Amino acid sequence: MKKMTKLSLVLCLLQLPALADTDAQLEQVFRLVDQVALAETAKNAMNWMVAIAAVYKLDDQAALAEVAKKHWNADVRRMAVSQLDDQPSLVEIAKNDADMLVCQEAILKLEDHGTLLEIARNGENGWCSLAAAEKLNDITLITDIAKNNTNGWVRLAAAEKLKDDVLLVEIAKNDADEQVRQTAVSRLNDQAALTEIVETDKSEEVRRVAVFRLTDQAVLTKIVKTDKSEEVRREAVFRLTDQAVLTGIAKNDVSGEVRKGAVFRLTDQAVLTEVAKNDVSEEVRAWAVGKFTDQLLLFDFAKNDPADNVRITATYRLNDQEFLSDVAKRDGSETVRRAAVRKLTDQTHLAEIAKNDNSERVCWAATLGITNQAVLTEIVKQHKYGKVRETALYKLNDQMLFAEIAQNDKDAEVRRVAVSKLSDQAILAEIAKTDGNANVRRGAEERINALNGKTRPAGLNQKAPPAPPPIVVPVAQEGQL
Helix, strand or coil: CCCCCHHHHHHHHHHCCCCCCHHHHHHHHHHCCCHHHHHHHHHHCCCHHHHHHHHHHCCCHHHHHHHHHHCCCHHHHHHHHHHCCCHHHHHHHHHHCCCHHHHHHHHHHCCCHHHHHHHHHHCCCHHHHHHHHHHHCCHHHHHHHHHHCCCHHHHHHHHCCCCCHHHHHHHHHHCCCHHHHHHHHCCCCCHHHHHHHHHHCCCHHHHHHHHHHCCCHHHHHHHHHHCCCHHHHHHHHHHCCCHHHHHHHHHHCCCHHHHHHHHHHCCCHHHHHHHHHHCCCHHHHHHHHCCCCCHHHHHHHHHHCCCHHHHHHHHHHCCCHHHHHHHHHHCCCHHHHHHHHCCCCCHHHHHHHHHHCCCHHHHHHHHHHCCCHHHHHHHHHHCCCHHHHHHHHHCCCCHHHHHHHHHHCCCHHHHHHHHHHCCCHHHHHHHHHHCCCHHHHHHHHHHHHHHCCCCCCHHHHCCCCCCCCCCCCCCCCCCCC
8 A cells, every 4th residue: 555645644634624524634633743744734724623733733933823823713823822932923913813812822922011011001802901911910001901991891800800999999889880890899898888889889789799798787787678679688687697686687577588588697596486486488487497406396396387398397407206206107298207207217116107107208218217127028028019118128138038029029120129139040040931020030130140240230230219309408508598
């Protein structure tokens, strides 16, 4: 076979795009070492990824400069700029390239202070002006960009570089763009200025960010009472520490979200109890109950509150096994009973619930907590729900029971689980031939193969029945407000 020349290889690369995949073209580029061939590929390849690969291997500064200035693809130009050291070419690109990232890449490599100053002051692209100002570390130029650039995103990025409160206040008060003001406010420490912004800015989000920076309790209290935005008032509540003020808000505010925020900050158990008894919102009551510490009080709400969410929250705060078993056995809601079962560890109570509850999910949850092998065996043999029996089987190690269930049980899925735990190959072989269910027969074959070291055990290849879905408990956590 005739060896491919460098020229024919380049010509092949330039004409291939529709005929060969990118990987094949890239492999050919990686074989190239000749700078002329690489330059031709970088300039003319129709596939931009192939062009980038060629640029990456280029050392010729003249060729790199030509690609950086003229290539149609911005990513290829940027790669060429990253390889380029020629300062006059970098200046030209920094001033003239239409792509922001290419321009910034060139600016990062510029060395001349005067050129950087010119771009920062007079550049047509605001992003490039900001990049030049940042490289110069000139806060005056950055400030000018933050205040005067016509592009709001550029002003925002410049504002993120500022630390001086006087400058930030000016931007926070005067910029026409809400997001720029918000950025400036988020960096402010001046309490008087923050107060003025909260009182005057029309943007709910700007006011909310200002509240987040405030520490003056009197100002925060006023905001809670007077601001028209629920979000701003809730943010202010979250910053309050005065228990008397929080008590008034928790009892009287018209907004459930604001009352909930006040409850989150309250510590007085008597006030929390009053809110939990009287608030019209079950979510607010649940948050109050979630802060209870007294087990008897929690038990009272777990038994008697009309809302499932409140009873669930109280249940999750309970630790007393007798209280939990009472809720698990008596509550009318499956979800509440299941929440109680998941906190139970008492084996006697768990066994009673697993055997007698009329909900499959509650029985399932109780079975997951049982460790007594005799109780699990009884569940496997007698329980009315197949999924509960399967769960019990997964927790057992009785080979005689596995054999009995695998051969005789009426539920095919239960037989399949038993097969996955069985070790007697003679019984497995018989099941593989005679069982009336294809999944059980296949499971027996896989188990035999696994026992002979041919595959992973079927029991390891399949997942045990999942635990009941988690119950969402509306108890306040730091950062939720």
